[in-house]
Amino acid sequence: MSVMELSQLDLLEAEGIHVMREVAAEFERPALLFSGGKDSIVMVKLAEKAFWPGKIPFPLVHVDTGHNFEEVLAFRDRRVAELGARLVVGLVQDDIDAGRVHEIPGGLRNPLQTTTLLRTIEENRFDAVFGGARRDEEKARAKERFFSFRDAFGQWDPKNQRPELWNLYNGKHNPGEHIRVFPLSNWTELDIWRYIVREEIAIPSIYYAHEREVFERDGMLLGVTAVSQPKPGETVTTRTVRYRTVGDASCTGAVASPAATPAEVLAEVAVTRLTERGATRADDRASEAAMEDRKKEGYF
Amino acid sequence: MSGLLRFATAGSVDDGKSTLIGRLLYDSKSVFADQLEAVEKTSADRGDDYTNLALLTDGLRAEREQGITIDVAYRYFATPARTFIVADTPGHVQYTRNMVTGASTADVALVLVDARKGVIEQTRRHASLSALLRVPHVVLAVNKMDLVDFDEAVFDGIVKDFRDFAAKLNLPHVVAIPMAALQGDNIVNRSESTPWYDGPTLLDFLENVPVDTDHIGTLGARFPVQYVIRPMSVELPDYRGYAGTLATGMLKAGDEVVVLPSGRRTTVSAVETADGPLDLAVARQAVTVRLTDEVDVSRGDMIAAADDAPRSTQELEATICWMADAPLVPGRRLLMKHTTRTVKAIVSALLDTLDVTNLESGDATQLGLNDIGRVTIRTSSPVFVDDYNVDRATGAFVLIDEATGATVAAGMVGSTLGGNA
Numbered sequence: 001m002s003v004m005e006l007s008q009l010d011l012l013e014a015e016g017i018h019v020m021r022e023v024a025a026e027f028e029r030p031a032l033l034f035s036g037g038k039d040s041i042v043m044v045k046l047a048e049k050a051f052w053p054g055k056i057p058f059p060l061v062h063v064d065t066g067h068n069f070e071e072v073l074a075f076r077d078r079r080v081a082e083l084g085a086r087l088v089v090g091l092v093q094d095d096i097d098a099g100r101v102h103e104i105p106g107g108l109r110n111p112l113q114t115t116t117l118l119r120t121i122e123e124n125r126f127d128a129v130f131g132g133a134r135r136d137e138e139k140a141r142a143k144e145r146f147f148s149f150r151d152a153f154g155q156w157d158p159k160n161q162r163p164e165l166w167n168l169y170n171g172k173h174n175p176g177e178h179i180r181v182f183p184l185s186n187w188t189e190l191d192i193w194r195y196i197v198r199e200e201i202a203i204p205s206i207y208y209a210h211e212r213e214v215f216e217r218d219g220m221l222l223g224v225t226a227v228s229q230p231k232p233g234e235t236v237t238t239r240t241v242r243y244r245t246v247g248d249a250s251c252t253g254a255v256a257s258p259a260a261t262p263a264e265v266l267a268e269v270a271v272t273r274l275t276e277r278g279a280t281r282a283d284d285r286a287s288e289a290a291m292e293d294r295k296k297e298g299y300f
Numbered sequence: 301m302s303g304l305l306r307f308a309t310a311g312s313v314d315d316g317k318s319t320l321i322g323r324l325l326y327d328s329k330s331v332f333a334d335q336l337e338a339v340e341k342t343s344a345d346r347g348d349d350y351t352n353l354a355l356l357t358d359g360l361r362a363e364r365e366q367g368i369t370i371d372v373a374y375r376y377f378a379t380p381a382r383t384f385i386v387a388d389t390p391g392h393v394q395y396t397r398n399m400v401t402g403a404s405t406a407d408v409a410l411v412l413v414d415a416r417k418g419v420i421e422q423t424r425r426h427a428s429l430s431a432l433l434r435v436p437h438v439v440l441a442v443n444k445m446d447l448v449d450f451d452e453a454v455f456d457g458i459v460k461d462f463r464d465f466a467a468k469l470n471l472p473h474v475v476a477i478p479m480a481a482l483q484g485d486n487i488v489n490r491s492e493s494t495p496w497y498d499g500p501t502l503l504d505f506l507e508n509v510p511v512d513t514d515h516i517g518t519l520g521a522r523f524p525v526q527y528v529i530r531p532m533s534v535e536l537p538d539y540r541g542y543a544g545t546l547a548t549g550m551l552k553a554g555d556e557v558v559v560l561p562s563g564r565r566t567t568v569s570a571v572e573t574a575d576g577p578l579d580l581a582v583a584r585q586a587v588t589v590r591l592t593d594e595v596d597v598s599r600g601d602m603i604a605a606a607d608d609a610p611r612s613t614q615e616l617e618a619t620i621c622w623m624a625d626a627p628l629v630p631g632r633r634l635l636m637k638h639t640t641r642t643v644k645a646i647v648s649a650l651l652d653t654l655d656v657t658n659l660e661s662g663d664a665t666q667l668g669l670n671d672i673g674r675v676t677i678r679t680s681s682p683v684f685v686d687d688y689n690v691d692r693a694t695g696a697f698v699l700i701d702e703a704t705g706a707t708v709a710a711g712m713v714g715s716t717l718g719g720n721a
Contacts, residue, residue, distance in 0.1 A: 006584060008304040008383045017586035018545045021526040025599050025640070050586070052574035053539060054531040135374045142373040149705070161371060162707045163397055163623055165404040166696045167545070168637050172705030186385055188376045 009195055016043070016183035017050040018167060019146055023128045023181050024050070024057050026171045030128040030181075031088065031121075034060035036076035037246045038203050039132030039184060042192055044079065045201055046183060047130075059086040061129070063117045065109040066093045067227045067248045075204040090120030107227065110248045118154040121178060128171065128179045136188040146185050152176040193266040200262075206243045209260040214239050220253030305511060308387040308402035308435070310395075310426040311412030316443045319352075320412065320481035320502075321375060321388055327488035328503060330377030372398050381507040396656075396670035397623045399426060400710050403433040404696070407511050410439045410502075415448045415478075419461040421657045427462065428656035431469040432619065432672070432712070434692055437509055438466070440476040441502065446483060450493040468659055477502055519686070520605025521549035521557070522694050523589060524639035525597055541572065541588035542597055547639060547693035548686075549605060551589065552580045556606040559597055560684045565606055567592040583693070600641035602684045610694050612682045616713055617651070619674050619688075622667040624701065624708040628675075629666045634708065636679060638697035644680035645699065651675060674715060687714035 006014070023030050032047060034040045047056045060080060080087045092112050095101045100119075101112045121129060135142045145161055147169045162170055171179050184192075196203060214221040214237060215230040221241055222228045227250040230236055241254035242265070259265040311317040325331045343352045375386040387402030389395075403409055409430040413423050430438050440462050448454045459476040466474050477486055478494050479502060485491030488503045500508070526544040551557075555568045570590045571581045581587045589603060597603070604610060622628050628647060636645035650664035651674040667673045688695025699709035 005303075006582065011304050011584060014545060014584055014586040018526070021543050021586070022640070025527045049574035050543070051527075051529060052588075053536055053541075054529045054533075136376045142375065143371045158371060162705075163401045163710070164707075165401050165698055165710045166692070167405075168696065168698045170637065170698065170700055170705070170707045172635075172700055172702075174705070186374070186376070188378070188383075190378070191383075 009191065009198060012184075012187055012191055013046065013049070013195070015167070015186060016046040019169065019181060019183040020047055020050040020130070022169050023130070023171070023179075027128040027179070029124070029126050030058040030130065031061045031124065031126045032056075032058060032130040033117075033132065034062055034076065034080075034087075035132075035246070036062070036072040036079075036204060037132070038192060038196065038207060039134065041079070041201060041203055042187075042195055043130060043132045043183060044083070045195075045199060048083065056083060056085055059088050059124075061088045061090065061120060061124075061126075063090045063113050063120065064092060065113060065248045066091065067109050067250045069204070069206055069225075069243075069246055069249050071204045071206050072246050075202075079202075088120065088124060090116045092116045095119065107250050108248060110251060114154070121154070126178060127173065128181055130181050130183060132184055133182050134184050134187050134189070134192075135182075144182060144185065146182055147171055148180040148182065149173065150178050150180055154178075156180075190266075190269055193262070193269050197262045197266050204246065206246060208262075208265065209240050209242045209258050211238055212241050212254065213237070214241060214254060221256065222251075222253055223249065225249050304383050304385070305408065305506060305509070306385045306387070306406050307408035307410055307506065308389055308399070308406035309410045309412065310389055310399050310402070310429070311441075311443075312414070312420065312422040315412040315414050316481045317388070317412050320410075320441065320443060320479070320487065321386060322352075323481045323484050323487045324386075324503065325375065325377050327484055328377055328379050372402050379503065379507060384506065395422070396425070396429065396621060396672070399429050400433060400621050400623075403430055403435050404710065406433075406435045408437040408439060408506065408509060409433075409435040410441055412441045412443050413458060413462075415442050415444045415454055415458065418458045419465065423462065424465055424657045427466055427469060427471065428654075428659065431466075431471050432621075432656070434688060436511075437473045437475070438471055439502065439505060440474060442476060442478050443481050445478045445485065445494065446480040450478070450480075450485075450491075452494075452496040455497075475499065475505060477505065519548050519691055520608025521551040521555065521603075522547045522605075522610055522639075522684075522686075522691070523551060523557075523603040524641065524684075525599055525601045525603060526640045527599060528597070529588060540594075541590050542603065543586075543588045544640065545586045546581050546583050548583050548691050550580055550582050551587075552578070557591070557603050558606045558609050559591075559595055560602045560604060560609065560612050561682045562596065562601075564593075564595045566595055568603075600639075602639065602641075604684070610684045610686045610691075612684050614679050614682050615648075615676065616679075616683070616685060617674060617676055617715070618697070618711045618713050619654070619672065619715060620667070620699070620709045620711040622669060622671050622673070622709050624706060625669055627666040627668045627671075628709070633702075635700040635702050636677065636683070636697050636711075637700060638683045638685065639694060641683060642700075643683060646678045647675050647699075648678050649676040677711075685713045688712035689714055 092109055095115050101115045133141055145164045213224040215234040239256055242257045243254050259268045309317050373388045377384050389398040389402035411426045442455055442458050455478045478497050479486040486501045490501055523544055523546050525542045529541040529543050531539050551571055553568050553570050558565050569592045571578045572588045630650050632647045634645050636643050652661040653664045653673040654661050664673050686694040695713040697711040698707050701708050
């Protein structure tokens with residue numbers, strides 16, 4: 001009998017499914033962070049497969065900055081309805097209104113999400129939270145475990161991580177502590193796109209080329225929206241662009257691109273020379289250790 | 301040939317390991333323009349004479365400030381031939397714990413040696429740990445050859461020293477490559493300075509080494525049950541499927557199986573995935589298994605080939621690597637996680653310790669941080685094990701401190717260094 005060879009995508013998919021099943025079996029109140037971005041959409045796909053023909057046995061959670069792309073919110077709601085899943089939304093606006101966080105100059109809301117995320121985890125007593133982070137995204141994430149322990153303050157201590165051996169994941173924690181779980185740890189951006197193409201996964205339209213009014217700031221193309229308006233001297237032009245990540249609309253830039261289908265985007269990603277965060281995320285550009293600092297505080 | 305290769309790197313401080321990985325990423329064009337720019341900027345700020353490729357892999361601020369690596373970091377790169385996952389394990393503080401972690405999932409271990417220093421204690425430690433963890437292939441990377449004028453005799457001497465030690469270890473496959481990571485000699489591009497060397501460059505080797513899949517064909521199926529799927533919906537009122545990852549062997553509908561610990565025998569009625577039924581599942585696939593008879597199966601049970609099942613036991617001998625600050629003493633109660641099964645365990649005896657730098661065994665009264673030793677463990681209920689030498693998947697376990705939740709030991713069933721342990 002000839003032994004079937006598993007492709008790299010088969011192996012990554014199997015690993016992600018394995019991790020999700022471990023969590024569903026060992027934790028009491030897991031949840032999955034679902035932003036409507038492509039990585040979290042792939043994560044939901046894995047969850048769908050992991051528990052088929054049953055439903056996904058945990059809720060989806062969206063930490064909503066209020067700075068959304070409309071297409072992404074619509075996509076989120078459609079997908080949740082399709083899955084018959086429960087959606088929990090944590091609003092950054094609620095934390096601003098309550099005075100727990102304050103708007104920062106420039107209007108970026110990504111840094112404010114940590115408070116909302118931790119509050120949502122606490123209010124719902126989630127003990128495991130799936131995130132779509134990948135180790136190839138960023139240097140601090142390269143050191144992250146699949147099961148990442150967080151103390152009662154939601155903090156990550158990079159110098160005191162549990163060793164993670166074989167495929168044996170340790171989810172032990174005390175009440176009030178929780179584990180962040182990253183089933184896509186070993187995926188790269190290219191793998192995500194290959195998988196989207198292979199599995200014919202629907203993602204929000206803004207990932208594909210479309211015409212949009214944009215202006216240039218710090219070398220990035222920002223769309224004109226309610227939360228990102230050109231300053232004097234910044235010229236608005238209509239360009240054919242697409243987004244590589246979807247986050248806070250006030251700081252997520254588009255790239256000029258004619259790639260209008262999954263296959264075309266895949267071809268583009270395969271030859272690209274800039275990391276997706278470096279190209280289009282103002283929040284990661286703040287300093288070389290920006291992500292490390294935010295992660296320690298409890299960010300995704 | 302599998303499209304995915306996992307390798308772990310090990311070296312002492314200043315062996316140039318980060319530079320080597322940076323070079324591999326850079327020469328295989330896996331470094332993005334903005335990453336390179338950031339590294340060039342940092343290099344210039346620090347006053348380095350050249351672009352310090354090691355900075356590509358140094359992740360945390362404390363590491364960059366101190367010029368060291370704190371924790372295992374994972375890197376990704378791809379060539380047209382393969383995709384690679386690199387576990388970059390630091391060579392100093394916590395070296396054993398980090399190396400064991402990186403090696404546990406590796407197909408290849410890359411052991412770095414500084415050509416000026418040759419085989420040192422750390423090299424022997426890394427070789428032993430690779431053997432202990434049964435990493436199928438070892439590359440002896442003799443780095444900094446430029447600093448010994450690419451002298452063939454120096455290289456040969458180091459290779460001989462290493463092979464003499466490796467011979468005692470049951471190390472399966474060793475290949476030695478002379479290189480200079482700083483300039484890129486024999487990493488991706490063949491060096492003109494080593495005309496006497498006709499072996500592969502590092503990347504050649506990594507792209508072509510067969511990934512060990514022997515175990516798929518030689519052992520019976522072992523399927524640890526992770527999760528029971530019971531939709532209990534209107535459409536599927538009676539559906540019951542056992543979800544898990546096939547650890548070892550192959551499984552298909554019609555196979556006779558035994559369910560452990562009950563010992564009940566039954567037949568596989570289907571092996572399914574969300575994408576449809578499979579004719580045949582192979583090790584590492586995540587599937588759902590359905591059985592012909594209604595038998596009681598829950599998480600932590602194992603479905604195994606009826607005529608070739610692992611042994612079910614409540615007492616086992618194992619080699620462990622202790623990873624906690626407080627030493628292990630006999631009588632210690634812990635949790636043992638083995639496949640999907642977690643049981644209470646008592647370390648009933650310490651048999652001996654192993655000095656991985658010279659393979660001498662000693663008497664054990666306790667095991668300290670990073671010590672390796674043989675122990676006897678009793679468990680509160682049966683575990684279904686094979687010797688780690690025979691099957692990495694069903695021979696591996698971790699020990700967890702129930703009070704702190706910390707992972708305190710990596711364990712391998714049996715004496716994994718053969719007669720030498």
